[in-house]
Amino acid sequence: MKKSRIEVQIDLNENKVPKKMMWSAEDGGIQNQEAKAMLLALWDEKENNTMKIDLWTDQMKVDEMKIFFHQTLLTMADTFEKATGEHNICEDLRDYCHHFADKMNILPPDQDETGGVLQ
Numbered sequence: 131m132k133k134s135r136i137e138v139q140i141d142l143n144e145n146k147v148p149k150k151m152m153w154s155a156e157d158g159g160i161q162n163q164e165a166k167a168m169l170l171a172l173w174d175e176k177e178n179n180t181m182k183i184d185l186w187t188d189q190m191k192v193d194e195m196k197i198f199f200h201q202t203l204l205t206m207a208d209t210f211e212k213a214t215g216e217h218n219i220c221e222d223l224r225d226y227c228h229h230f231a232d233k234m235n236i237l238p239p240d241q242d243e244t245g246g247v248l249q
Contacts, residue, residue, distance in 0.1 A: 134156065134157045135155075135156060136153070137153065137154045138151060139151070139152045147187075147188055149187060149189075150164065153168075166189055166190040166194065167185065167187070167190050167194075167195065167198050168183070168186075169182070169184050170183040193236070196236050197236055199230070200236060203230065204227050207227065208220070210223070
């Protein structure tokens, strides 16, 4: 059986706040790549519950966090659709993601409020 390893190293300041994060994924060809934030969710079948780790460095800017969450929510819609085939609810989630981006003022400049591309 093949095994794969993903490693995350977190350097903390004196208050235990993440100062620097580095991650590696041997199978993905990633070695000590820096990251400013991470969200990790693992399903615990025994407890029927999600275990999670949310970390961000003190260098993460609020505008970066807004974009990070927007992109993560979009990825979650794609992953959920791929895993379940639930197209309609995933389209609803993508609509919400557009609303989120509009409210956070992070819509790409070539999109209007409805998600349409401006000419």
